[in-house]
Amino acid sequence: MxxxxxxxxRLLFGNMLDNLTGAQPTIDRVSGFALKHTAMADDLLDCIADKLDKLQVPPRLNLLxxxxAILISSNxxxxxxxxxLIKKNIVATVTAVIPETPGGDSNVPQVRKVVSGWKRKSVFDKGIMEKLDKLLGKRSGGATSESGMRHEDILKRIEEDRERHKRHKEDVWIRPAGEVPENELELYWETASDFNDADWQEITVENEEYQQERQLAEIVRRSM
Incomplete structure (x- = not known):
């Protein structure tokens, strides 16, 4: 062949990005295509950057x-x-996904989880992670009507987030191929810290998402 x-x-990948949703199968399909054609990584990343500029803010999260998915699989x-290649523009990419607007605020909780996963798996060096942590700061938010999302889109995102959370829990224990077992222990030993402001912030984000789901569930119940 x-x-x-x-x-x-680029043409095929662009068409796939046009049909991208937050559903895990579509994310897997797009990332799988990219990984299969790693030799064209520069071109495919250009496609993602172009699409990022054209999309409204909330669906930019799907590109992230x-x-x-590409980073975790390659790791x-x-x-x-x-x-x-990705690390060259990752700060700019995340910035585009969480601008300081209602739409950007709606993406913050999920972006925080993604960045946390990168930190846990040491995907990027300390300097990049510090920039991403600073970018997220103490921001919080969630999908609401104020973000410009329709009611049905908010419910769809919540369902997609639930499925992604299940996948995330399964992925937590996956380590790089060929890693010496002691390395994982050393990583947790070096990175574990006392309970601090970051932990409080993560608890706050989880609580906000929980409260949001309760409110939306009540709205749906009343509309039935």
């Missing part, structure tokens, strides 16, 4: 989920190709 040329790859195989 002939190798796909860059133009064809694609980037996250499992101990491949640095994607991480080395």
């Amino acid at each position: 002939d190798e796909m040329d860059p133009f064809e790859a 989920f694609v980037v996250d 499992r195989s101990s491949s640095q190709t994607w991480a080395d």
